[in-house]
Amino acid sequence: MDYSPRDIEQKWKQYWEDNEVYKVSNHSDKPKYYVLDMFPYPSGSGLHVGHPLGYIASDICSRYKRLKGFNVLHPMGYDAFGLPAEQYAIESGVHPAVSTFENIARFRKQMDNLGFSYDWSREVMTCDPAYYKWTQWIFLQLFQHYYDKSAEKAMPVAGLVAHFEQEGNSGIKAASNQERIFSAAEWANMTPREKDEVLMNYRLAYRKVTYVNWCEALGTVLANDEVKDGVSERGGYPVERKPMMQWSLRITAYAERLLNDLQELEWSESMKAMQSNWIGRSEGAQLFFGLEGSDEKIEIYTTRADTIFGATFMVLAPEHDLVAKLTTPKQRAAVDEYLSYVKTRSERDRVSDVKAVTGAFIGAYAINPFNGAKIPIWISEYVLKDYGTGAIMAVPADDERDRRFAEKFGLEIIEIIDKSMHPGATIEDKVGVMINSDFLNGMEVLDAIEAIMQRIEDMGIGKRQVNYKLRDAIYSRQRYWGEPFPIVYDPDGVAHAMATNDLPLELPELDDFKPASGGVSPLGRATDWVNLAHGWKRETDTMPGFAGSSWYFLRYMDARNEKEFASQQALNYWRDVDLYIGGTEHAVGHLMYSRFWHKFLYDKELAPTKEPFRKLINQGMIQGVIESVYYHKEERRFYSAELAKAMDTNGFAEIPVHIDFISEYGSDESYLSAEGIRQFKNWRQEYQSTEFVFSPGSDKFYTKSEVGKMSKSKFNVINPDDVVAQYGADCFRMYEMFLGPIEQAKPWDIKGISGVSNFLRRFWGLFFDDKGNFNVSEASPAKEEWKILHQAIKKVSEDIERFSFNTCVSAFMVAANELKKLNCNKREVLEPLVLLIAPFAPFVAEELWNRLGHEGSIHANGQYPAFNPEYLKEDSVQYPIAINGKTRGTVDFPADARKEDLEKAAVELEMVKKWADGKTIRKVIVVPGRMINIVIG
Template identity: 40%
Template sequence: MEYNFKEIEKKWRKYWKKNNTFRIKENQNKKYYILNMFPYPSGSGLHIGHCLGYISSDIYARYKRLKGYNVLNPMGFDSFGLPTEQYAIQTGKNPYDITYENEKKYKDQIDNIGISFDWSRKLSTSNPMYYRWTQWMFIQIFNSWYDLKDEKAKPIKNLINEFEKNGNYKINAYTSYNIKFHSETWKNYNSLKKETILQYYRLAFLQKSIVNWCNELGTVLANDEINNGKSIRGGHPIYKKKMLQWHIRTTAYSNRLIKGLNYIKCSKSLKKSQLNWIGKSKVISIFFDILNIGKIETIILYPELIFGITFITLSKNHFISKKIFYKKNFHIDNNLKFIENSVFTNYYAIHPITNEKIPIFISDFFYINNNNKVYLGIPGHDKISKTFSSKLNIKTINVLKYQIEKKNEVCINSNLINGLNRKEAKIKIIDFLLEKGIGKMKIIYKMYDAVFSRQRYWGEPIPIYFKKGIPIAIPTNKLPIILPKIKNYHQKNKDKKSVLYRSKKWAWDEKKMKIVSNHLIDEISVFPIEINTMPCWAGSSWYFLRYMDINNNYFFLSKEKENYWKNVDLYIGGSEHNTGHLIYARFWNKFLKDRGWIKSEEPFKKIINQGMILHHSVIILKVIGKKIFISYGLKNYKKYKFLLQEIYVDISLIIEKENNKIDLNKFKKFYPLFHDATFILEKGIFFCKRKLEKMSKSKYNVIKPDDISEKYGADVFRIYEMFLGPITQSKIWDEEKINGIKNFIKKFWGLYHENGKFNVIKKNPTINELKLLNNLIKKIDEKIESYSFNTCISFFMIFVKKLIKMKCNKIKILEPLVKLISPFAPYISEEIWRKFGKKRSIMYTSIPNFESKLLLNNKIKYIIMFNGKLKFIENFDSKLTIDKIKNNILNHPKTKNILKEKKLKKLIIIPKKIINILY
């Protein structure tokens, strides 16, 4: 009987769906929550690189379920964002329709490879019933501040109460600006003035900042959406632009984000990437007196360069800048000359050591995020300072007297640090500043507050309206604020606004408590709604919580459900999520805990980053601006040598991989635009270049799982992808080697069948057969727990080969075997399980346990060396400890014979490999 995988897979997909086999409910069993990182449902669907994580998590989820755990293994879609919006612009389709089609395609592909996701818990970030709670959470963040004393977020009402009582003299808050006022003054402030002050404390706040702007896409982009100065989506140029944007004060959580890493099991590289993103460092700050103004404090990153300070610049929103602006009336003073958006203030700071006068400038030249910063200009050692000083001719104001001699890094011209190297000088200066009270140690972080505004259409609407310029949260009982449908999604560059400003019905009526037409805006009872939308990471920062309680219409997560599932036990995804996504998800979780809505400080217990699937892409040469293609071996062709560009083409155009030949007839059909192109050949052949790189849609080197499953079967595909290598390492895809797995599945099926019939007997197995089985059970159990799925497959292959050789078809051997292999090959396992007469799915059985007394007494081979030279080989019992092995080898007759009167110096043991005796 042949293994007809197409019929069998179709049969069991239908069975699983009809019987809700993978649907999970809370019960008395111990829980296990396994999660894949949120995928984006693109139109091109899944490729086999995506499947690596899904298959890995599915194997572990099925295994834990067989071990008696109640396993939550959900899936959903991060469905807001640029790709869908851009596709909608290009095709004229509605983003809602595009998203629905793409999600269905993803679900069908995932189901085809037998992934046991609980689709009853499916969520989409673009579903209003989901983003209702994203909007609710944003309002809570907006209405919160961070108390440094208690290290937690608190309601903004608490802060207002403190202001009304005491001003802010006793407020220990994390803020971007510390304005002082008396309580009576606060009470007399109008609403706009009060809100202006509160914006410095709110965890969600509006601020002008310099952002990454893309004219072509018409929106702000995050740093991880940019590569080499261009947008990842479309490769468009990025410009720096100052805009009023919503921000989330993630920096308030910097220290807790670092501390929390101690409670996450993950790779060292992941922790390193998180630490680098946050960027904690210990520095010293120094104080400068400013004549007739007061004092300023600023950080000096290189204290040993303190004698090189030639000028100081302040950002325009620094409190000293505002004092100077007020005193000098800068906005109408025509005598002040602005150069490079900078101005000399006619004020000086006093150097804390030399007492020299240092000129002060106000400028945005140095301030990427336009924070309340002070920049110390040291043009003798800093290229940016040198550029600034040359533009403003600062040398005529002050001359650099103290330098560090770069040749031997010796500080000179100062009695304090003369003769010291740079490291010694730094220590000396810090000690001096601390001793004299003109400096203090501080902890700083590299991480910036996250920009939360996006000027695109396809995103969560921000639930804020503006009442005479004051941001007001829309009442939470009126959520969700649903994204309005518009006809034109394209962002016109000249508008510089979100496309939502084109919506004719996007105003808030305070009395009727609903969205109304824009023409009703009167600034009395009807007000404009925020036209920017949220970034993609808003919805993906808390989705793991919603899976626990997907159908709750009253709250995002009930206490009962959270008490059961708690947090994610295993989180699997690509390393590209190691920075931004992980930071934001952890921040979001900590905020919700602070406000008492959840209990867990960290959302994820263990994180595994899957490796990449590598595949050879196809690159050809094209003459820039012309329909002329040149065979790759002619890249030095004189006529076009400096006019060639490399372009990627689809891998399906290859006819002979080993010779890198392109099928030109197929090429012209694939790219109709080039049906009349000219091709310069090499001896009648058109060659390409092959390059091994990450499987990616942009490189046109992807393989669809549908194609592999259709050709070989889903079980073969699953096992082969796992067999390629460890889950955390990158692996090369080579379809030619998949036949080995195909033959293994054929042999496995043959164990249970003879002459087309199911043939398993009830005869008792031999002791040797039982020992082989118990050994396999133990190895599989150990390797699955360490996620070594490729090693498991090797063990299965060896075991099946031995059973075939022994002609073993006994039920007490073959029934446990099919249980063991079912997480890896669910379709064939379900079919064989049914042939055993079982009425329920194999998912409802349990994994077999090994018996210690039936384990094989394995031996480990050691190479015995003396002073690095091989002398003999010895086998030791695998149960022996290193100390017992050491004792045995020293008392071995051959060892004693070699050593004789020689003095033993050292014995080196490399476990399970080598023993080296030095004398």
């Protein structure tokens, strides 16, 4: 019988479903193993060939661990809230839930087609009220907790209130933005509204006015990582800074732990580096400067307190509170002009011209606390309101930006570090000897930092301070398709948590999804839903995309629990994710927020581990090839690529072409044939009568090919279904693995797939005779056959353990080639081989296992074959013989030959004598079992 993937894959897919082969229990004596994929956003374009790369790898690991005797949790779900569905709803009027469920159904079908071993009984969707009930619940926990720096964990706000009632807010070490110290009496006198505002400064989920990334086109606020190069990541719309009342999460409270605990994770160095850069910890000093003719003080933050004698001016962020107070009447006009300039500057402008130096003098002077020097105060947009204290002492001699600023505005520069002993050291390097710096003179920089820090603390003008780049995460979105906040406001505007019993708070029905006016979410239109009795109102914002994805890995452990987000039994059994596979694009956002939520739940003793994801593998992107034609903008004609490139390409627009029309797709020679041009014109009616300019004598219209993202808008999406239809899922799976290391990005290229397809046929053929009858012999294998088997077992299991799946596929090919050569059809060799290949090609393995006479599924009942090194032992070893390190030939020696004997024998070899002719043998190096090198000179 011929290998027919279509039939066997259909058959076993059905069998797996009918028999719930992949259903996992939370009660087992077996050791646990949790393999997780980053769940997808169910986009309208469906799965392309890039998505499954990680899913295949994780599926191989899951199946492998299962055969190795582990109880494996391997779930899948959908990150189903999100902007695209809502944008689509605005355009088409289709409810986001409807399009989302359609997309999910499509994704599910595509995934089933690939033979994954997911336990679908645990499927989660973040937009399902049964799921987001618990997202809301965790949010309320965050709302009702603050971070206590003494206890180094989250504590209930109720305890904080009790403390305020007893002693005010002194004596509390908490992560907060409460600046004012108040007494118990003052607390007692506060109005509910005032108390609410104070508590908001402590809560882990809190509301405050923040400068946010406002995206007018999307009508919503975006998180920092949803903005790329000043435009929205989804849609590419402009983003501007705008102050708005927003919910935020106090992730900064966990900055230190998020940084320190990275150490214990088995993540790539680059991934850890990205996280640690994002957290951006720095050690420095918080320090007060007095002002001339004023009692006010300016608080600054610096990591280079040693350079204070070189501080010749100060710079405040334009938004700094003191700017209005300190500006002198004389400078008022100049300052106002500068402030209005800053307002016109979007985040995008600031990012794009980093080198431009702008600023204004406000007329006031600060006093250097060490030498009484009068230093002018400026404002400039290069100082950020949100970092440190929003104010710096500028040291033009030792800071690149300060120097540029001083040069532009003609400010004094005092050299304070002699770097002559360190040629090549840059301005940023902390090396050299202090000069012009009073009591610091002659000290090395690092000593000087320590010395002045001590002095600052002794003088009581400042203290050591650790700062982070990490910002609190803005948590409000003015959108419909997200989790509603379980928060109600009383008539005073005080926020109250909804009762847990009333969760989930479901989204109201709407038929218009456009934002309401004034930056209010579409929920503002649902007046019946928003307005409650006695003047109470609901929150109209919804939660951001990362809300549901920050804890979904815990929900899988006990996905249908209606009483808790997951039972303690389930949490304590599965604990954490042993292997997490996903793309790097989530390096900072999702992984950081998940770690934060997990740590919070750990503090509450609701999660059993400090970290959620022990081992992380980042699969590389599979890119597509974008094909486009050159359109001459003035002549309004298309030019063949080789012609266009010879001309000034600026005059051309590149019009993307659907890859289905292209001949030789993906090669350098890709072109449109006459038929392709016809299809193109049909597809883009507006070019119906546009002329195509060819090279003289050529009938090929060449297109431009470039490697890039697979996307619907580039018309280059390759659907795995098409590949599976032609070659089968087993072949598709093995081919994707065969392409190269899982972590590397690579362009999709179908050319090599025939090699894998041939291999599967050959593998299948081992079990059948010439007439196509199943024919497996019970004879005992020869030594050589055992060796082939055990070489494969060794190689494949070692390589799975180190996630080197491409070399596993090679190992299978080698084994099949060699067994074929020996015409081996012996059960004792073939049966273990079927088990070995089962994680990679689950359908073929299942069919052959069945034909070998086994009942039930190989994936449920099989046992991974054990490696026995006895079979690899050889009587003799082939030694490479090198002369002066260059291999000149090989000679067989007995495997147990002693080193001394080998040395003697080697010198006697004909070939060695030939090379040594006329010269002396100086040294013989023997590495037993490996090689022999003879040094001649």
